[in-house]
Amino acid sequence: MIPVPKGYSFAAVPAGFKKDRNDLAVIVSDRPAVAAGVFTTNRFQAAPVLVARERLERADAMRAVVINAGQANACTGEAGLADCLESCRLLAEALGLEEGEILPASTGVIGVRMPMDKWATAMPLVQANLGQAAATDFARAIMTTDAFPKMAAARLTSPDGKECAIFGMAKGAGMICPNMATMLGVVLTDAEVAPEQWRSVLRAAVDASFNRVTVDGDTSTNDCVFALANGASGVTIGDGELQGLAEGVAQVCQTLAYMIVQDAEGGSKVVRIHVSGARSMGDAEIVARTIGHSPLVKTAMYGRDPNWGRIVAALGRSGVDFNPGDVNLSLCGIPIFAKGAPIPQDHKALLAPHMRRQDIHIHLSIGSGPGSYVLLASDLTHEYVTINAEYTT
Incomplete structure (x- = not known):
């Protein structure tokens, strides 16, 4: 109790x-x-x-x-x-x-x-x-x-x-x-x-x-x-x-x-977005929120699709200054993108069992700076649209 x-x-x-x-x-x-x-x-x-x-x-x-x-x-x-x-x-x-x-x-x-x-x-x-x-x-x-x-x-x-x-x-x-x-x-x-x-x-x-x-x-x-x-x-x-x-x-x-x-409306995933290596905590937070708010990233998480391109694209449009060659990305603990390029491997096969879990971890390192930030985000589902399309009706 x-x-x-x-x-x-x-x-x-x-x-x-x-x-x-x-x-x-x-x-x-x-x-x-x-x-x-x-x-x-x-x-x-x-x-x-x-x-x-x-x-x-x-x-x-x-x-x-x-x-x-x-x-x-x-x-x-x-x-x-x-x-x-x-x-x-x-x-x-x-x-x-x-x-x-x-x-x-x-x-x-x-x-x-x-x-x-x-x-x-x-x-x-x-x-x-x-x-x-x-x-x-x-x-x-x-x-x-x-x-x-x-x-x-x-x-x-x-x-x-x-x-x-x-x-x-x-x-x-x-x-x-x-x-x-x-x-x-x-x-x-x-x-x-x-x-x-x-x-x-x-x-x-x-x-x-x-x-x-x-x-x-x-x-x-x-x-x-x-x-x-x-x-x-x-x-x-x-x-x-x-x-x-x-x-x-x-x-x-x-x-x-x-x-x-x-308990996110219609949600099925808790996505832990950890951004490190930024020039400041403020920069790391901006990147984490850009990724966490992205409908493309959120729907990929819902579909269990390890579409890393959507994550790095969100980073690229965040407005934060970084060197693309310094970027490293891991999803569910598995490195999939290093020094600005994808790691040659079967990402979908490697990540399939991990993407079925409720908790998904994204770690994005964008340099060697001291800035770090962690954000929890949900995925975006059909049910979320249904709930909010009919909220007052």
Whole structure:
């Protein structure tokens, strides 16, 4: 069983935002929790993103997270902002919290306002269900096109032998690309940590995980990751324990990020693109993203076609400066292109068993520079087109 940190209660109820399922999820800490958040860079930021950002800029501690599925409450103007604030007011009233202690998030169709009558009707259900639901119920309630709930955990032991837990949940399967992706995430710990340290830990973890995945190159209006640390375990994170906490949070986020690519809408592959030898990390990232976003590369991965020409062509149009004679490429650990030319061998026969696997590794060395970057990408399938061609119809 995945360990859940102490001091948190969950609720997951059917509010009627989506048909025949739980679609409203709440987490409440039994005490004020040090809070941090990372948000989408899309200029069309959804109402809950604006509200949560403002609250985290104003205060270090929060008590609750609320997420609804069905309506993104994005591109809804001042009316949508008022709806978000009203939803927080209703929840605060039902659970005896302060409105400003609640971090809201939404996922669903852009441009659709939330049905506030359903929010009001759902509050007695939330009140009755709080503490009765499991973390798994929360993770399922925030799903949209996800095929499975995404959860991960880690433990940290303090020098005096006390243990604290780190636990994360996320949703996301499509419209995935940093910064960040169409994803929502919540990280919880029962350790006590200073606000600035907690914010730094979360930023670093997100940069090493959720900001290194792509499904389709689209950045959403609603992306956010919240992190709460409530100290219920009695473990205090000092300078000596900070690295261990950071590693635990990064591990949880990286596991969730992998699951998001694994669950890509219609996806069948997780493609690990490692670019090395670039003049800088920035150059390596540009190359990795050019390859990871390429429909030609992605469809080749889906078709189990070791078409290395599409990979080096993507490198060539990336805009990064390199010497073609320095380029080496391996696919699934097998060298297929060296010093700017293909290695004479039967690539298809050699790679056929490897291309049938879910995990495909691409390693592209483009020189002798210090720059390196790793990106996780999905393939592109017929089902992805079907899902997204019919999303609102």
